[in-house]
Amino acid sequence: MENPILHLNKIFESRIRLGVMSILMVNEEVNFNDLKQMLELTDGNLASHLNTLEESGYLKVHKGFIGRKTNTTYAVTKAGEKAFKNHLAALEAMIKSVK
Amino acid sequence: MTEEQSIQALHDIKRIMEKSTRFLSLSGLSGVAAGIIALAGAYVAHLRIDHYRALVQPYGGDVDYDAAVQHARTAGRAVLSADADIWNQLRLELLILAGVIVILAFGAGFYFTWRKANREGASLWDATSRKMAMNMIVTLGSSGLFLLGCIYHHYDVTIGPACLVFYGLALINVSKYTVRDVRYLGLTEIALGLINLFFFDIVGYSLIFWALGFGVCHIIYGLLMWWKYERHPAEG
Numbered sequence: 001m002e003n004p005i006l007h008l009n010k011i012f013e014s015r016i017r018l019g020v021m022s023i024l025m026v027n028e029e030v031n032f033n034d035l036k037q038m039l040e041l042t043d044g045n046l047a048s049h050l051n052t053l054e055e056s057g058y059l060k061v062h063k064g065f066i067g068r069k070t071n072t073t074y075a076v077t078k079a080g081e082k083a084f085k086n087h088l089a090a091l092e093a094m095i096k097s098v099k
Numbered sequence: 100m101t102e103e104q105s106i107q108a109l110h111d112i113k114r115i116m117e118k119s120t121r122f123l124s125l126s127g128l129s130g131v132a133a134g135i136i137a138l139a140g141a142y143v144a145h146l147r148i149d150h151y152r153a154l155v156q157p158y159g160g161d162v163d164y165d166a167a168v169q170h171a172r173t174a175g176r177a178v179l180s181a182d183a184d185i186w187n188q189l190r191l192e193l194l195i196l197a198g199v200i201v202i203l204a205f206g207a208g209f210y211f212t213w214r215k216a217n218r219e220g221a222s223l224w225d226a227t228s229r230k231m232a233m234n235m236i237v238t239l240g241s242s243g244l245f246l247l248g249c250i251y252h253h254y255d256v257t258i259g260p261a262c263l264v265f266y267g268l269a270l271i272n273v274s275k276y277t278v279r280d281v282r283y284l285g286l287t288e289i290a291l292g293l294i295n296l297f298f299f300d301i302v303g304y305s306l307i308f309w310a311l312g313f314g315v316c317h318i319i320y321g322l323l324m325w326w327k328y329e330r331h332p333a334e335g
Contacts, residue, residue: 018108022115027226030119034226038119088112091105098102 007090009083011056016041016049021058021084024076029062031073050074058083122228122277124216127329129208130284130321136207138314140200141306144193148306151189194250204313215329231276238269259305263292263312278328284320288312 012018019039023030030038036046053059058080062073076084117123216223242265249257270285295308 015108015111018112019115022112023119026116026120030226037222037225038115088109091109094105095102095109 007086008094009087009090011052011058012084012087014049014052016045017053020046020049020053020074021076021080024059024074025081025084029073029075031071035074053080056080056083119227120276122231123328124212124219124221124223124228125277125281125324126208126211126215127321127323127325127327128215129211130317130324132207132211132321133204134314134317134319134321136200136204137317138310140196141310141314144196145306147189147192147196151185154185190250190255227276231273234276235269235273238265238272242266242269256305257296259309260292260296263288263295263308265292266312267292278324280320280324280327284316287316291316 012021016039020035023035023038032046032050035041035050036043039046050059050061054061058077060075060077062075064071064073213223222228242261245265246258246261249255249261267285267288267290270281270288272285274280274282274285291308291312295305298304
């Protein structure tokens with residue numbers, strides 16, 4: 001039998017990164033503060049997880065300004081979408097295999 | 100990762116996706132309150148229209164300005180300024196009344212929704228509700244201006260039906276960002292508006308459709324929503 005957790009993606013094992021991806025899958029573009037509010041996180045915590053996702057090529061980051069305040073928005077990349085879907089499929093397969 | 104953990108993960112994903120796209124704190128009671136206010140408003144409007152109907156009896160008994168002028172002409176008398184004055188006075192009163200109803204209904208809706216959001220520990224002003232409000236403002240704002248244009252050009256017969264149709268479209272638009280059931284309320288309002296467009300006398304029928312759409316439909320919808328989502332707060 002194939003190892004059921006073979007296709008699980010290490011990157012998405014953190015609940016926070018999982019949360020970020022879930023939000024970005026259904027919203028075109030979300031800014032830093034809204035992510036923070038929805039996931040109930042602190043700045044530093046969220047930023048480091050966003051960095052990880054960006055380095056893996058799963059996030060597109062767009063730095064902009066609203067007046068003088070920075071407004072950084074995040075969107076999911078094609079690679080990120082594919083990786084997340086694969087991860088979900090792997091989770092599903094794993095649950096089915098145990099039942 | 101154990102089975103339980105992955106089930107939990109999937110559950111989290113589903114919840115976050117839902118929460119980040121839909122504003123779920125819209126209270127059913129706000130619908131009921133808006134409906135009651137609309138019915139009360141429709142009743143006041145009905146009284147005012149009757150009052151003006153009685154006033155214009157001597158001029159042919161029609162509250163429509165064009166009809167009043169026509170009547171004066173066929174009766175072989177000069178068009179009195181009273182014909183136009185009475186009609187315009189009624190228009191102004193109904194316009195103010197409509198404004199008051201809109202403010203009261205939105206105020207009540209806001210209050211009940213705020214209360215529900217508070218109880219659930221949800222924030223009333225997050226990215227999701229902001230998106231919903233923006234969509235509502237764009238559709239309702241543009242239709243409001245359109246209706247003011249109709250009033251300005253004296254296209255009075257279209258106002259009642261257009262109110263219902265535009266409101267229905269706004270609801271369908273906004274249903275993407277909150278409970279899906281709003282969509283059915285929207286479809287009902289549009290249907291009522293379109294039927295009204297083909298069955299009107301100048302003000303009488305429109306008022307009935309208006310009261311049905313904004314009053315009765317809101318109350319029924321609000322009660323259904325309350326029954327479905329709020330009766331057992333724990334189950335969410």
